[in-house]
Amino acid sequence: MLLHTTTTTSLSLRSSHRLTKYALQPPNAAVSSQTPASAAHSISDTDLASRGFGLRSSADGLDLGHLNSVFAAVGFPRRDPDKIRIALENTDEILWIEYEKTKRPVAFARATGDGVFNAIIWDVVVDPSFQGIGLGKAVMERLVTELLRKGITNIALYSEPRVLGFYRPLGFVADPDGIRGMVYSRKQKKKK
């Protein structure tokens, strides 16, 4: 599990040492009122639009069959569309990019959480035909900016080893201060 570096600020509530260490970077540094949030983005909304990509921040107009096809194309399991719909209804932040020409989703990411302190980012995908042109970074930057804007600083995600290098420049670190993520394992439970 990776954590966004600003998470250390909320973790610091438990440790004055950490508070000192990270006080130089306030939680909302990336979205100060002096700087429009978009200034922090590597590709502007206008640039994306000029290349035929529309940014979407709600599930309205998102064809779940098409989204499932993108999941399948990158090797994620194809999921029951009804369950995807329920998952999206229970999602706090969603960011996807529609290719205007085909009206299909080509990049997607979403975050669940408690709306105040914590968020976990899921399902970061870019259609293989559109990978390597900055769309993954574009959705991730905007998703993180929006979470920070809401004051949510404890932002985590799971990363496959081959994708660590994609998340690191976006501000995510593994095991900050030795803190490790753990997941429930049915296999492990059976061993006991």
Ligand SMILES: CC(C)(COP(=O)(O)OP(=O)(O)OC[C@H]1O[C@@H](n2cnc3c(N)ncnc32)[C@H](O)[C@@H]1OP(=O)(O)O)[C@@H](O)C(=O)NCCC(=O)NCCS
């Ligand atoms: C990982 C993924 C979302 C990246 O999206 P993308 O649109 O291809 O990436 P971008 O073009 O926005 O790349 C942004 C930067 O990350 C780098 N990058 C992209 N994928 C990378 C990887 N796997 N490892 C290291 N760096 C990577 C790019 O070189 C680029 O660097 P730059 O800013 O210095 O030019 C996309 O490849 C994908 O959907 N992969 C399959 C699904 C997946 O693995 N999702 C993550 C689950 S944990």
